[in-house]
Amino acid sequence: MSDKKDKLTIYDISEKSGVSIATVSRVLNGYSNVNEKTRDKVLAVMSEMGYKPNAFARGLGLDSMKTIGILCADSSDAYLAKAVYYIEEALRAAQYNALLICTGYSFEDKKNALELLLERKVDAAILVGSNFVSSKASENVYIKDAAASIPVMLLNACFECDNVYSLYCNDYAAVKAAVEFLYTKGRKKILYLYNSKSYSGTKKLNGFKDALKEHGVSSSTDYAVYVQGGPDDTDNFVNILNNLCENGLDFDAVMASEDYLAIAALKYGIKKGMRIPEDLAVIGYNNSSLSTIFEPELTSVDNKLKPLSEQLVNTLLGVLKGAEMPGKTEYSAELIERRTT
Amino acid sequence: MSDKKDKLTIYDISEKSGVSIATVSRVLNGYSNVNEKTRDKVLAVMSEMGYKPNAFARGLGLDSMKTIGILCADSSDAYLAKAVYYIEEALRAAQYNALLICTGYSFEDKKNALELLLERKVDAAILVGSNFVSSKASENVYIKDAAASIPVMLLNACFECDNVYSLYCNDYAAVKAAVEFLYTKGRKKILYLYNSKSYSGTKKLNGFKDALKEHGVSSSTDYAVYVQGGPDDTDNFVNILNNLCENGLDFDAVMASEDYLAIAALKYGIKKGMRIPEDLAVIGYNNSSLSTIFEPELTSVDNKLKPLSEQLVNTLLGVLKGAEMPGKTEYSAELIERRTT
DNA sequence: CAATTTTATGTAAGTGCTTACATAACGTAT
DNA sequence: ATACGTTATGTAAGCACTTACATAAAATTG
Numbered sequence: 001m002s003d004k005k006d007k008l009t010i011y012d013i014s015e016k017s018g019v020s021i022a023t024v025s026r027v028l029n030g031y032s033n034v035n036e037k038t039r040d041k042v043l044a045v046m047s048e049m050g051y052k053p054n055a056f057a058r059g060l061g062l063d064s065m066k067t068i069g070i071l072c073a074d075s076s077d078a079y080l081a082k083a084v085y086y087i088e089e090a091l092r093a094a095q096y097n098a099l100l101i102c103t104g105y106s107f108e109d110k111k112n113a114l115e116l117l118l119e120r121k122v123d124a125a126i127l128v129g130s131n132f133v134s135s136k137a138s139e140n141v142y143i144k145d146a147a148a149s150i151p152v153m154l155l156n157a158c159f160e161c162d163n164v165y166s167l168y169c170n171d172y173a174a175v176k177a178a179v180e181f182l183y184t185k186g187r188k189k190i191l192y193l194y195n196s197k198s199y200s201g202t203k204k205l206n207g208f209k210d211a212l213k214e215h216g217v218s219s220s221t222d223y224a225v226y227v228q229g230g231p232d233d234t235d236n237f238v239n240i241l242n243n244l245c246e247n248g249l250d251f252d253a254v255m256a257s258e259d260y261l262a263i264a265a266l267k268y269g270i271k272k273g274m275r276i277p278e279d280l281a282v283i284g285y286n287n288s289s290l291s292t293i294f295e296p297e298l299t300s301v302d303n304k305l306k307p308l309s310e311q312l313v314n315t316l317l318g319v320l321k322g323a324e325m326p327g328k329t330e331y332s333a334e335l336i337e338r339r340t341t
Numbered sequence: 342m343s344d345k346k347d348k349l350t351i352y353d354i355s356e357k358s359g360v361s362i363a364t365v366s367r368v369l370n371g372y373s374n375v376n377e378k379t380r381d382k383v384l385a386v387m388s389e390m391g392y393k394p395n396a397f398a399r400g401l402g403l404d405s406m407k408t409i410g411i412l413c414a415d416s417s418d419a420y421l422a423k424a425v426y427y428i429e430e431a432l433r434a435a436q437y438n439a440l441l442i443c444t445g446y447s448f449e450d451k452k453n454a455l456e457l458l459l460e461r462k463v464d465a466a467i468l469v470g471s472n473f474v475s476s477k478a479s480e481n482v483y484i485k486d487a488a489a490s491i492p493v494m495l496l497n498a499c500f501e502c503d504n505v506y507s508l509y510c511n512d513y514a515a516v517k518a519a520v521e522f523l524y525t526k527g528r529k530k531i532l533y534l535y536n537s538k539s540y541s542g543t544k545k546l547n548g549f550k551d552a553l554k555e556h557g558v559s560s561s562t563d564y565a566v567y568v569q570g571g572p573d574d575t576d577n578f579v580n581i582l583n584n585l586c587e588n589g590l591d592f593d594a595v596m597a598s599e600d601y602l603a604i605a606a607l608k609y610g611i612k613k614g615m616r617i618p619e620d621l622a623v624i625g626y627n628n629s630s631l632s633t634i635f636e637p638e639l640t641s642v643d644n645k646l647k648p649l650s651e652q653l654v655n656t657l658l659g660v661l662k663g664a665e666m667p668g669k670t671e672y673s674a675e676l677i678e679r680r681t682t
Numbered sequence: 683c684a685a686t687t688t689t690a691t692g693t694a695a696g697t698g699c700t701t702a703c704a705t706a707a708c709g710t711a712t
Numbered sequence: 713a714t715a716c717g718t719t720a721t722g723t724a725a726g727c728a729c730t731t732a733c734a735t736a737a738a739a740t741t742g
Contacts, residue, residue, distance in 0.1 A: 009697090009698055009699085010698065010699065011698085019721075019722085020721065020722045020723075021698090021699085021700095021722090021723095022700085022701075022721070022722060022723080022724095023720080023721060023722080024699095025699065025700060025701080026700095026701095026720095026721090028699085028700095029700080033719070033720065033721090034720070034721085035719080035720055035721085038720080038721085052456075052459060052460050053460065053698085053699075054401070054462065054697085054698050054699070055400075055460055055461050055462050056397050056398075056400035056401040056404075056406070056462060056697080056698075056699085057397075057401055057697070057698030057699035057700090057727090058698080058699055058700080059396075059397035059400070059699090059727095060395075060397040060398055060401055060697090060698080060699065060700085060726095060727045060728065060729085061698080061699045061700035061701080061726085061727060062699085062700070062727095063397075063727080065397065065461075067440075070441075074426065075416065075422050075425050075426045075429070076419065076422045076423040076425075076426040076630070078417065078419050078422070081416050081417045081419070081422040082417040084416050084417075084441075084443075085415065085416045085417040085443055088416070088441065088442070088443050089443065092442070092443075097440065097442070097457070097461065098440075098441055098442070099408075099438065099439075099440050099441070100411075100425075100429065100439055100440070100441035101429070101433070101438070101439070102425075102426055102429050102430065102433075116438070118393065119393050119394070119396055120396050120406075120438065121395065121396050121397060231630060231634075232630050234630075234633060234634045235633065260634065263634050263635065264634070266635070266636075267634065267635055267636045270636040271636050289417070289572060289573050289575075290634070292575060292576065293575045293601065293604050293605070293608065293631070294604065294607075294608060294635050295607075295608045295611040295612050350727090350728055350729080351728065351729065352728085360691075360692085361691065361692045361693075362692090362693095362728095362729085362730095363691070363692060363693080363694095363730085363731075364690080364691060364692080366729065366730060366731080367690095367691090367730095367731095369729085369730095370730080374689065374690065374691090375689095375690070375691085376689080376690060376691085379690080379691085394728085394729075395727085395728050395729070397727080397728075397729085398697090398727070398728030398729035398730085399728080399729060399730080400697095400729090401697045401698065401699085401727090401728080401729065401730085402696090402697060402728085402729045402730035402731080403697095403729085403730070404697080683742105684741105684742095685740100685741080685742085686739100686740080686741070686742100687738100687739080687740070687741085688737100688738080688739065688740080689736105689737080689738070689739085690735100690736085690737075690738090691734105691735085691736080691737090692733105692734085692735075692736090693732105693733085693734075693735095694731100694732095694733090694734100695730105695731090695732085695733100696729105696730085696731085696732095697727105697728105697729085697730080697731105698727105699726105699727085700725105700726085700727085701724100701725090701726085702723105702724095702725085702726100703722105703723085703724090703725100704721105704722085704723075704724100705720100705721085705722075705723095706719105706720085706721075706722090707718100707719085707720075707721095708717105708718080708719075708720095709716100709717090709718075709719095710715105710716085710717085710718095711714105711715090711716085711717100712713100712714080712715080712716095
């Protein structure tokens with residue numbers, strides 16, 4: 001419509017509307033101490049001239065650009081992507097923007113990405129996914145460093161430290177309960193498939209081990225299978241299961257630490273002509289969209305992604321307003337029973 | 342390590358290292374006209390004091406913060422998420438950051454999001470997914486407006502306009518060829534399932550219609566089924582197919598405009614006890630990770646997401662350097678035959 | 683060795699906004 | 713009408729950088 005001249009500043013608006021730049025600035029920030037008529041006038045001029053405030057200058061003055069940094073190992077992981085989606089949406093509703101960085105899985109890269117966020121002067125950082133907290137304490141120092149300058153929010157992970165806020169599920173209990181459930185369904189040989197040695201990954205693994213222990217299986221190591229790979233490595237996982245089977249490892253159920261691992265187990269079973277769940281029962285983790293898009297639908301542990309994401313943003317907004325917020329928030333996961341058990 | 346005092350500025354570095362702020366700034370920007378010894382000295386002081394430049398101030402001065410805005414309707418769509426991942430990765434390698442905004446599917450929201458990017462002074466905008474270009478010309482004005490101030494990149498969509506660069510596949514031909522393929526496999530009644538009326542969606546639809554026409558089916562409308570919903574609405578799609586079937590619509594193959602629609606068709610078929618592909622053949626579109634995670638694996642049209650994403654970033658970097666770049670880049674999609682046909 | 687170019691550094695004026703402080707205008711109570 | 717508190721507005725000094733221009737020092741040339 002109007003002028004496409006790009007370099008409009010507050011001065012142009014000031015001149016054209018016959019008020020000082022201070023008043024223009026006040027209008028811009030929605031301060032109440034401006035006469036209604038002046039405000040209308042200024043707003044009119046702004047929209048007429050097509051004025052857009054310069055974000056850098058505002059940032060310099062306010063020392064904030066209303067931007068939250070989001071770190072995510074892999075945005076193509078359906079589950080993490082969903083979390084990012086919920087969070088971004090909630091942030092936007094609160095007039096914040098999201099600066100997303102996909103970090104990959106190495107801690108070196110995560111550290112760099114977080115430093116980048118600090119340089120970008122984000123108001124806070126949100127680390128999405130359990131893989132940001134290692135079971136090795138030394139690898140978690142980068143979080144502490146960042147928390148020295150901005151609030152750090154952790155989704156699905158827990159790290160106790162000043163100015164970091166953890167929101168997560170009771171993974172240990174959830175896995176343990178899921179395995180118990182498999183036992184009640186008459187399963188004898190349960191395989192645990194996992195691909196993360198994060199802090200939370202370790203807790204899940206312990207849940208599995210303790211469940212076995214309570215059922216008299218002490219050497220659970222054989223049945224806890226660590227695999228490497230992400231959501232796109234289904235065929236790799238299937239091969240690994242094939243190899244295990246060929247090497248004589250026998251199992252009638254798979255508990256997986258991620259839905260996509262469970263899906264791989266399912267694919268393995270179906271390819272081998274097994275009946276699901278009679279010959280092979282499978283439980284996933286996350287209750288992601290993967291669990292319902294196929295037939296048979298996957299039994300999965302719902303770790304409350306949406307409420308956790310939303311609560312995370314709430315907590316963050318509280319922190320940014322200066323309110324006192326709980327450093328740890330734990331939700332209870334819930335087993336969603338479907339066709340694979 | 343060093344002081345965590347946050348408010349270090351260029352002046353502190355200047356003072357401590359005995360040079361002027363101009364020289365410090367030059368070092369910061371890696372300019373060559375600085376004596377090597379001075380540079381080393383300044384860099385040493387910077388790292389010793391733990392200095393981080395203020396991004397706002399730099400942005401103000403440079404009028405750029407090396408940030409590219411990415412718009413994506415729904416980051417939880419596996420396919421779009423993957424694209425975002427590729428793009429973000431390539432951008433980061435080129436020292437750019439990504440500002441992600443998920444817009445949802447309404448054009449009003451898309452328009453707002455793009456304006457927000459402009460206010461944020463991003464160096465360019467990348468619109469990921471065909472849904473950003475409508476088949477209604479009037480709805481595309483927002484792109485033109487943005488292109489007046491920054492380069493706009495389109496992935497999987499095409500919009501001819503100065504300063505917008507489109508990278509996409511020949512969707513029309515791809516769908517047509519896929520449908521042809523179904524005919525050669527002996528299919529008689531092919532259903533087309535689609536959920537987007539975007540510019541590219543329309544082209545796909547036309548590919549379907551023309552393929553039918555060439556096989557003597559003129560009233561293809563009955564067989565082109567428009568459904569509403571996204572990746573999470575599998576069950577909704579399954580229901581729709583059930584209803585169609587109950588209403589007497591008969592089909593032995595489904596061509597889908599998205600993999601997740603194809604997956605829904607598959608779920609429908611398997612639930613009904615159909616043999617795949619004997620009773621129901623299915624072809625998806627995108628060749629996303631969904632197509633291979635399950636058994637049977639889905640035949641799908643590979644629309645070259647990765648090379649397109651990378652080429653997109655290359656093109657963008659060229660544009661930002663001031664080079665002349667092609668406004669349109671079309672790749673050829675390719676049918677990947679798997680178990681569902 | 684004077685003249686000239688090159689290289690390194692400093693000074694100071696932006697960049698577009700925010701905001702403390704000052705001032706003017708306007709009631710309202712005395 | 714006088715004094716006082718409000719409310720609305722303006723002035724000018726930041727904010728932390730970049731960079732054009734000026735200048736000093738060093739290197740090159742005839």
